[in-house]
Amino acid sequence: DDQGHLKSTDPTTGKVIEGDKNVTYVYKLKETPAEPKKGEVIITYVDENGKEIEKPRQDTPNSPYDTPYNTTEEGEKPNTIKTPDGKTYKIVPKGDYPVGKVDEDGHLESSDPVKGKVDKPKSIITYVYKEVKEEPKGNVYVHYVDTEGKTIKSDVTDEDAQPVDKDYDTVVDNRPQEIEFEGKTYELVPAGNYTVGEVDDEGHLKSTDPTTGKVIEGDKNVTYVYKLKETPAEPKKGEVIITYVDENGKEIEKPRQDTPNSPYDTPYNTTEEGEKPNTIKTPDGKTYKIVPKGDYPVGKVDEDGHLESSDPVKGKVDKPKSIITYVYKEVKEEPTQPKGNVYVHYVDTEGKTIKSDVTDEENQPVDKDYNTVVDNRPQTIEKDGKTYELVPAGNYTVGEVDDEGHLKSTDPTTGKVIEGDKNVTYVYKLKETPDKPVEPTPDKPVEPTPDKPVNPTPDNPVNPTPDKPVNPTPAKPVDPTPAKPVDPTPGKPVDPTPGKPVDPTSGKPVESTPAKGQLPNTGETTSVGSTVLGLVAGLVGLAALGRRKEEDEK
Incomplete structure (x- = not known):
């Protein structure tokens, strides 16, 4: 049935009976699919005679047929091959060679194609090379030794595999003036004879190859000689320390370095600002004041508060450590006022x-x-x-x-x-800013130019007739010519009513009356009105005089 059960046998499930039940399942041999055909691609490198010059290279590992391959990819078909024995081979051009016919890829045509698909168990592609004879070359090495011939620096290659007759110069960049070796300094020796041999004025061991010259086929070896550099004797040095103690010699503040490690004869001064404070406050809240001259349990103290048995407060460094001590006494402070x-x-x-x-x-x-x-x-x-x-x-x-x-x-x-x-x-x-009032620009009052007065003949004076007064026609109002305004008297400005700016009526003519002349409001009192009235009266008088004269002539 569909469970693989042989139906002629007992059921696959059910109840146990007395005796036996036998259930049978049926199987067949499982078929293994056919293995696909596979192959690999190998590249070989040979000389013109077919001799291998480099180990074969696998381009494509074991792969199914129809897998693409390409043996011209980078590194697979080098133009030049250098062999372990120092020989150099170059890929050959198209042509016939003892090994066979070669195409433009340097590929032996009788071998498998340079590109294609895997179609057999092993495809072999062969490239053909020809040995090339290189021009002779050489090297220049530089060595560094002490006067005993002991190496003090690793050798340096000045020229490496360079063509014969190329110029070389070891002085320019491979002849250091000093060399550090094992914590010591070595310097080039002057010309002379040493254990290692004769040395020229370049520090060069004359028995070795020249410091400059031309490359030869093979090697050249140039040696420079050095000696231990003498270090001048270290000058004696010392430091100056200031200590601060109480009357009993107990330290009340950490020591202070006045002068760091300095050569002997370096001046010092421990009385400079901050080095000899009059008062010291300690971390525990106590206050100390420098003591006056006198004898104290710690010893004799001079007028500087300096312990005389310690080093001088000023001087020059003359030993490894100079210690200057200042002595202080505790002072009881008054309670702090709030x-x-x-x-x-x-x-x-x-x-x-x-x-x-x-x-x-x-x-x-x-x-x-x-x-x-x-x-x-x-x-x-x-x-x-x-x-x-x-x-x-x-x-x-x-x-x-x-x-x-x-x-x-x-x-x-x-x-x-x-x-x-x-x-x-x-x-x-x-702050409120009031509106700025308009300051009136007063018109300049007209100063009338009086006509040339007529001088009456002295021997014939004219007396105006009292019963016939002349009623002068009111003169045409004078328009004052606006010009320079009259400045108000300094210190007495006219304050206009705030919020109600003055609206000066500029150009309004002055209305003259026989009794009173009015001027523009300039803020000053003037006599122009009186002058106008005087002129009018004068004109009236002249007119009356003229009429009287005419009557007399008649």
């Missing part, structure tokens, strides 16, 4: 800061008087291009303000310093 600060703040009516805080009193004793009004209460403050002024007394968003512009909820503007901080706040508002 102190406080007073800070001033500047805000607008909303409480926004408009100026940096100012410290009116800093770290001052308790009960010291302070006054922020005198120098830390500006009337106006400039911020962001705007001007703020102290507010009058009143209630604002920020709080109640007194008549000093002081926020009453903060500390008083004057008073005494307390332990800790006091904070005084002044309140400002944006």
